[in-house]
Amino acid sequence: MIDSIEQLVKRALEAIDQAKETTDLNEIRVRFLGKNGAYTEILRGMKDVKPEDKPRLGKLINEGRVRLETVLAEKEAAFRAAEMARVLEKEAIDVTLDKSQPIGSLHPITKVKNEILDIFVGLGFKVEEGPEIETDYFNFQLMNIPKDHPARDMQDTFYVSENTLLRTHTSPMQAHVMLSQKPPIRIVVPGKVYRADDDASHSPIFNQIEGLVVDKDVSLAHLKGTLDTVAKALFNQDTKTRFRPSYFPFTEPSVEVDVTCSVCGGSGCRLCKGTGWIEILGAGVVNPKVLENCGVDPNEYSGFAFGLGVDRIAMIKYGVPDIRSFYENDVRFLKQYK
């Protein structure tokens, strides 16, 4: 009996080994382990076995059965895996092919503008906006540029009437805000500005961000601290700023602010014309006359202000050589800025 069990197990294992697919295994299972299967037959023969042999034989039979079922299951799993692999292989696709799904683009000026505004918002600045068609009074006079003042030559102005014009800078919003809000004031003002100028580095329309802080004891050092932070955030952590003396009627002292060249890091290249520095904005301590003009007591408060050209920063950041590219709106150009 022991022999016949071993024979049977051996035969069954051989059959399993030769099975080619899952149906073969099913057939083998029925043939050996089914109700009328050969192995089941042996089990039936147990009733004729001597009682003292029963435990030993029973154990043997059971072990054989477990072994067969295990091998069958293993083989079945192997077939399933192979089948899955076959299907998957068949379903393989060329992953290099495309199915187009549209993705739009944000105008590079908007991108840079948002980036800069984000930095200032993080520093507690509120974003204010104002009219582009302004009065002479707000654009010039409140900004300490009286009529017939030579400083008017600094900005070629588009007029729409004797006393109305397209704002030449975002600075008139300094006046609007100071006249309507009490210090402490921390604002940035994005917006379009206009000057009668048209070439590769000047567009008659461009975008500025004005900044104004008015509080007690605001100094040139605070201006430097603020702009250092912004320059690092906008370009990179190694960016440094530099002040050069300059003149604006609405600030005193006035400075031009340079940052270390974002391309060469300060060692000198074509973008910075070998100087290692790039001019990005004009700034200064708010002229006490402007504070006074706008109803803020210069003995109690002081402030700083700056105006930066978004177009210029976009040109630097993205390496765009001609400012006019921003206004041609060629889709091939626009698509480069997501």
Place this chain on the structure above:
Amino acid sequence: MKVLYSWLKDFVKLDDVAPSVLADKLVKAGFEVEETIDLSSSYVNIAVCQITSIEQHPNANKLLVCQVDVGGQGTRQIVTGAHNIQVGDIVPVCLDGAILPDGKEIHTGELRGVESQGMFCGGSELGLDDSDYNGAGFDGIFILNNAFSADRLLLGMDINDLIDTRDVILDVGVTANRPDTNSVYGIAREVAAVLDRPLKPFANLEWKEEGNVEDMVKVSVLAQDLCPRYMIKGLTDITVKASPEWIRRRLRKVGLRPINNVVDATNYVLLEVGQPMHAFDYREVEGQEIVVRRAKSGEHIVTLDGKDSVLDEDNLVICNAQKPMALAGIMGGLASGVKPDTDCILLESARFARDNIRRSSKKLGIRSDSSARFEKGIDYISQEWAIERCVSMLLAQGVGKVKGGVIDVKSELPQDRHLDVSVDKINRILGIVVPPSEMVSILNRLSLKTTLDGDVLKVIVPPYREDIVGANDLAEEIIRLYGYDNIVSTPLDGMHQTHGGLYPRQKWINEIKTLLSGTVGGHEILSYSFVTPKSNDWLGLAKDDPRRHMIEILNPLGEEVSVMRTSLAHSMIKTIAYNLAHSNKDALLYEVGKIYLPDSEQPSREVETLALGAFGEGKDFYSLKAVLDQVASKLNVKLRYHAGSEPYLHPGRNADVLLDGAKIGYIGEVHPQVAARYKIDGRVYIAEIDLEKLIAQAKDHLPYVALPKYPSISRDLAFVIRAKVTGDQILETIKGACDDKLEDLYIFDVYEGKGILSGFKSVAVTVVFRDPNRTLVDQEVVERVDKILVAMKETWGAVLR
């Protein structure tokens, strides 16, 4: 302003300060140096040589073959086509590798088979003419031995050493607040302060005077408000001739044309002192009288530039007893100037009111170096300096005798001003601590006489520093010499806390842009706010369309950018046309920009507007409408549409966009005729929405709705209905027939054609019913569908398909 390094040396010791170092120091002190031009770099390898032989070229009649002696540099053979030379002449020669001022390079080469080791030059090739040197303007070779004395001509010498081009021009940007530095002397004064070196005085002669100028002329200033100071000095026995070479060369190097010794002297003084002058020919001063007055309306004058101008009371004129001789501060009259036979002159040195010169010059369209100086403002003391300097320069040339005295009609001259500012105040402006002794030292270097009294700086400000009125101005003076690099970055955090951020309106605009620029696939454009007035015709706007009422720019860059847009349509269609012309086949574009509407209360009413534009494959009316609805959905508002009538849209594909029953924009296909005007071939779709109105209704979120617990039941119904009935009308009818169990309702198919009678269409609708509190039974749905069928039949005669 262009300043010669050599000229600055007249006033400040600069031997150990190279021009580039000086430029750097000026920049740090607030004077932008736009350019530093080394004049000698324009002349490379050009030498002085003597012609030792001249022979006919063997192969060319018009060419000569010359042997020349270039001193220490040996001999050369030069082929030339010029014939104004003879053996023994000393001429400039370009040697192999030479570069001329115009950039032309000269190399050894062959001319008709004969080697030429360089080229002779004419004066014009060296950038010279007769006003520089005698014979330099001749069209031929520049014969140096006619222009220079023999002792100055060394064979082999570099041409730079002969024509005085070992010099550097500093192009200094003078800011509007510092008109006192609009002169060589003014810059020199700054240089002296920056380098902390003494400033030398003008090198004037002393002279004897005879008689009295008051015997020559009587001066009356009738408009003292426009002429606070008027000075006249008389000179007799003038010989008008060319100025000495050094004066002519200095003027030429900074771009001024030498005229004659008198005019050159006044121009020289203008540059050096910054004071414009004028020399009147005494013979023209009829009635021996000078009157400074406002012009009479209709009076006219022919100025030096030949222009005949009709004047009015805004123009200040310098008159003789009869008529205007000069436009004050702007330009002399053609008749009154110095002529070759002029014998006596009256030198005018005056101060005219800045604003009036500016207005007057602008109005007449006449500008000059003189008016440019007056417009920016000039010093109070420089009238006296200019007369002394000019007289001295003429006398140094042995020209003229000086009449005694000077006529000086002046209103009260401004005096030194006293300014007391605390050291602490300066440091609070700067945000750093500058030692008081340093402040005192810097201010004194800048000719602002300062002493320290306790904590207070007592400063005496001379009249020419009109820009210094308060503590901030002194702070600037101190820091620009102390060094901006000493400013220490200081964070704002010690201040009052402020809460920053965007207004909801700005956030919504960002949301819209993020949506459109994302998977919606829109490309944001940015176009000019000004357009051509012709765009109204291209768009076919009716004569009374309010959009024709545009704000005009008085001084536009061109007609195509001369009016402020009242709609974004033109910009959008133009941008689409540009892209199509550049083979960009399809795109969805959008712009968020302002339109500018005339307003009686304010300069303009500026309305933030959204424009959409679509063209190319896959784009149609419905796809653009879907984009608009996506925007609306993002803002949680519902837009409605009904057939519209924008003139530039296809009459059958043209809708008004409504929000709460009010029109806030339009959408449609651009009329093919309009498209053709923009040279667009193909279908183009645009929409324009008033963003202010849209955003006003925007909601961050809708009220919370619990998710349903019970199932819904939906039915699809296809109606055959007259083709004219709109989807909106059908949905309205169905809605009207339903109660609150109707949860959703939409059209999923519209069909016209085979199987449907002409003039009719099939519209398939899905209706969804639900009760939030229980499961609807079939019978309830059947009843409701019946009501819908009845309503559709009664309202539109529609039947189920």
